[in-house]
Amino acid sequence: MNRNKVLYSGAIILAVTLIAALLVALVLFSIGASPLATYKTILTGPLSDLFGVTEVLVRSVPLMLVALGIAISFRSGILNIGAEGQIQMGVIASTAMALAMPHAPKAILLPAALMAGALAGAVWGGIAGWLKAKLQVNEILSTVMLNYIAAQVYTFLLRGPMLDPNELETGSGTPQSMRLPELAFLDTLVPGTRIHMGLILALVAALLVWMLLWKTTLGYRMRTAGAGAKAARYAGIPVERYLIVAMLMAGGFAGLAGAVEVSGVHHRAIEGISSGYGFAGIVVALFGALHPGGIVPSAVFFGILLIGADMTQRSASVPANMVLVLQGVIILSIVSAQSFLRNPYAQERFFRWFGRFSSSARKAGKGVQS
Amino acid sequence: MTPSLEPISELKLEGITKRFPGVLACDGISLQVRRGEVLALVGENGAGKTTLMNIIMGLYRPDSGTIHVNGEEVHFHSPGDAYARGIGMVHQHFMLVPNMTVAENLALGLKELHHFMNLDIKGAAKRIREVSERYELPVNPDAYIWQLSVGEQQRVELVKTLCLGARLLILDEPTSALTPQETDDLIVRLQRMASELAIIFISHKLNEVKALSDRVSILRHGAVVFNGQTANHEPSELAALMTGHDVVLPRNEGSGIQGEPLLSVQNLCVRGDRGNLVLDGLSLELRAGEVLGMAGVSGNGQREFADALAGLRPVESGQILFGGKDLANRTPREIIHAGMGYVPEDRQTEGIVPSFSVKDNLILKDFAEPRFSKMAFLRKKEIDSNAEVLKERFDIRCPSTSTATGSLSGGNIQKVILAREISRGPKALVAVYPTRGIDMGAQEFIHEQLLARRREGIGILLISEELEEVMNLSDRIAVIYKGKILKVLPAVEATRERLGILMAGLADPDSPGDAQAEVPAGAAHE
Numbered sequence A: 001m002n003r004n005k006v007l008y009s010g011a012i013i014l015a016v017t018l019i020a021a022l023l024v025a026l027v028l029f030s031i032g033a034s035p036l037a038t039y040k041t042i043l044t045g046p047l048s049d050l051f052g053v054t055e056v057l058v059r060s061v062p063l064m065l066v067a068l069g070i071a072i073s074f075r076s077g078i079l080n081i082g083a084e085g086q087i088q089m090g091v092i093a094s095t096a097m098a099l100a101m102p103h104a105p106k107a108i109l110l111p112a113a114l115m116a117g118a119l120a121g122a123v124w125g126g127i128a129g130w131l132k133a134k135l136q137v138n139e140i141l142s143t144v145m146l147n148y149i150a151a152q153v154y155t156f157l158l159r160g161p162m163l164d165p166n167e168l169e170t171g172s173g174t175p176q177s178m179r180l181p182e183l184a185f186l187d188t189l190v191p192g193t194r195i196h197m198g199l200i201l202a203l204v205a206a207l208l209v210w211m212l213l214w215k216t217t218l219g220y221r222m223r224t225a226g227a228g229a230k231a232a233r234y235a236g237i238p239v240e241r242y243l244i245v246a247m248l249m250a251g252g253f254a255g256l257a258g259a260v261e262v263s264g265v266h267h268r269a270i271e272g273i274s275s276g277y278g279f280a281g282i283v284v285a286l287f288g289a290l291h292p293g294g295i296v297p298s299a300v301f302f303g304i305l306l307i308g309a310d311m312t313q314r315s316a317s318v319p320a321n322m323v324l325v326l327q328g329v330i331i332l333s334i335v336s337a338q339s340f341l342r343n344p345y346a347q348e349r350f351f352r353w354f355g356r357f358s359s360s361a362r363k364a365g366k367g368v369q370s
Numbered sequence B: 001m002t003p004s005l006e007p008i009s010e011l012k013l014e015g016i017t018k019r020f021p022g023v024l025a026c027d028g029i030s031l032q033v034r035r036g037e038v039l040a041l042v043g044e045n046g047a048g049k050t051t052l053m054n055i056i057m058g059l060y061r062p063d064s065g066t067i068h069v070n071g072e073e074v075h076f077h078s079p080g081d082a083y084a085r086g087i088g089m090v091h092q093h094f095m096l097v098p099n100m101t102v103a104e105n106l107a108l109g110l111k112e113l114h115h116f117m118n119l120d121i122k123g124a125a126k127r128i129r130e131v132s133e134r135y136e137l138p139v140n141p142d143a144y145i146w147q148l149s150v151g152e153q154q155r156v157e158l159v160k161t162l163c164l165g166a167r168l169l170i171l172d173e174p175t176s177a178l179t180p181q182e183t184d185d186l187i188v189r190l191q192r193m194a195s196e197l198a199i200i201f202i203s204h205k206l207n208e209v210k211a212l213s214d215r216v217s218i219l220r221h222g223a224v225v226f227n228g229q230t231a232n233h234e235p236s237e238l239a240a241l242m243t244g245h246d247v248v249l250p251r252n253e254g255s256g257i258q259g260e261p262l263l264s265v266q267n268l269c270v271r272g273d274r275g276n277l278v279l280d281g282l283s284l285e286l287r288a289g290e291v292l293g294m295a296g297v298s299g300n301g302q303r304e305f306a307d308a309l310a311g312l313r314p315v316e317s318g319q320i321l322f323g324g325k326d327l328a329n330r331t332p333r334e335i336i337h338a339g340m341g342y343v344p345e346d347r348q349t350e351g352i353v354p355s356f357s358v359k360d361n362l363i364l365k366d367f368a369e370p371r372f373s374k375m376a377f378l379r380k381k382e383i384d385s386n387a388e389v390l391k392e393r394f395d396i397r398c399p400s401t402s403t404a405t406g407s408l409s410g411g412n413i414q415k416v417i418l419a420r421e422i423s424r425g426p427k428a429l430v431a432v433y434p435t436r437g438i439d440m441g442a443q444e445f446i447h448e449q450l451l452a453r454r455r456e457g458i459g460i461l462l463i464s465e466e467l468e469e470v471m472n473l474s475d476r477i478a479v480i481y482k483g484k485i486l487k488v489l490p491a492v493e494a495t496r497e498r499l500g501i502l503m504a505g506l507a508d509p510d511s512p513g514d515a516q517a518e519v520p521a522g523a524a525h526e
């Protein structure tokens, strides 16, 4: 029974992936690129050498962290579209913290910077959670609006109060903060590459989120609030409280992702630092079935796509923005796949077809043997 | 809609077999219906009724067996094919879009109304008026679905099916969500329609089957175990065939223990969803070791009363005294901890989390107790063994305790809820419509459970609109009308007629002048 379900889900996901690839191939074809060559570059290019692999992992770290937070919020019944803004808040807070105490020892400075980022993200997410819980404000609207506010605040700070004084002197005027003290850096894992301790942090976080959601009473409460709010209320679970908790956590993970980008990769706050991780993280979370065990590989997969897209831009002159098209198509495919997965009639049809197929295959096999 | 080749006069199934992974849902079923005839198809949950009907509609394909319409073999690939031959079905769960009007819902299914850039809603409305006049099924084409009661939605489904050209109607448990009044109304209408149509009527309520059908076929475990003329067989005989054993719904034999007052509700005033006062000074007393039935036409405040008892609706004024504490306006958590058990009205959304496993639903109220958790971590072993024990004890039929609870039948979902509430050892249990839409076997089991708990000294408040159920189980019966208790009478003095009159809000014929009087707390009736 269960094996059948797995078989069916697997087949649907495979089919959906193929359809998504075909749709994107059409778009590629229409802009005059060769779909096959493009796919080949995207999927194999990034993994062809060690540097490529580490770059993929560098991209997957923030995706993983954001997606873990998204999974928590979606599982708790609140749709967080605001990771982009929460990341930016995390970047600001962690940068400010690291710059504020440049002489602190590493053991204090690094954790303080990361915590500050997570906290700022949590506050930004928590606002939306609170608005939803207390005033029934739709969280999709509030998180999207908070994204705009965060973007403006971010731009203002980087061009004003937090602007690197050197930029003013030398006059290039690039809107970026001062460089962090080196003690605030996340260590590099492989010398000569950019891959950093944030990867370990993200993997540990995945394990913790899994334990939180499926092993603890808090996770049980949150999943109950998300999967059956009414039943949760009848059972005495104050659903609204867990909406806020979920948004605090989701925002915290996004903020942490921002902090990790600062202290692991860029070492200062720069413009465009989140580069869409907040939205891509939603796709990663959905593609990973809102489960840490799926999110980790899914984040790596999207890391490949991002790096691969950069490569095609250079080699096959396909705009890297094609990755956005791919992301969009994948979301649509996942959503449509879910309606298939839930449809018992489609399932029955599949098994009828599969049964006929496997029995004729068995017959053919016997024919060969005899 | 392609016009029917000729009006359907006969549908014949032969040797229909359908196997799902692990279940033989239909096992060589042969059936026949003709125009002017009502065939009742009865069987417990899981007997294979819905699967068989979905096969007729072309939603599933049988593994073997044939379907003939007017003597000609047919192979339907979709419901559209079935409608083209004049066969239509009203599904157990309505297939209406709530935020569209009746006419728009019809237009969804009628391709001929779809013109380029233009949808002929007026045409749909006209069609609805014709059909609803012809078959005496009043519906307003311009009403939004969400504004309609369940009974009205049922009529809309019927009209929709007829508009789509069906002359053989399949009705899959059409009464399971209806109130008794709506059920009676539907049966009268169907009786009038029967002469022109063929009807397959699915139900496990045998009084409905008796009232409506000409012939009856009984399914058990996917096979037809009986075919016969309805008029020649007694309901008890049919019930035995349906369940495979004699069904005797248990009765409250009244051992006469008179417990302490347990729950005392005084002058409760509660507002409804529209802000009007739905409970208007309701007073009631429940004692330990008794079943207090609350009878009434639904919509007289039962739902709001139950919500207030569960802590989910603010109390305007009045008290809910329980074990010396006033529970009015307390949180659900506090009320649960005070020892109140609760079987909610809507079991699918209020009683369980459908996507959660059976074992997770069984700890919905107790997951934080030391029994099931340690230092904020869930104790998986305890949760598993708890589920196994309760599955055994409450006869919960599920493939495993990891199965999603929402995929179980209504009766088994109700057993999960009951198992959870009873095993917590409550002092009082509020059960709201506990057997609505549930088959006889499960109903029998649930009634036995309630009576066993009563013998253990639990006070049970049974809110129901099934007079049979209230009269069988209760020690005393309180009649609710327009948010007040009109009368409380000992169950032995209750008759269907007397309750019916009281529920209609009329003065009690047997004791004129005391319509408001409560039975004094100490007055034993046995």
Ligand SMILES: Nc1ncnc2c1ncn2[C@@H]1O[C@H](COP(=O)(O)OP(=O)(O)O)[C@@H](O)[C@H]1O
Binding pocket: A344, A345, A348, B020, B021, B023, B024, B025, B043, B044, B045, B046, B047, B048, B049, B050, B051, B052
């Ligand atoms: N799509 C399906 N896949 C697997 N098993 C199914 C499916 N639909 C129904 N069943 C099983 O077939 C049996 C008959 O179900 P059903 O026809 O719904 O019964 P009824 O309508 O008489 O209550 C049940 O055991 C049910 O679990």
Ligand SMILES: [Mg+2]
Binding pocket: B046, B049, B050, B051, B092, B172
């Ligand atoms: Mg059914």
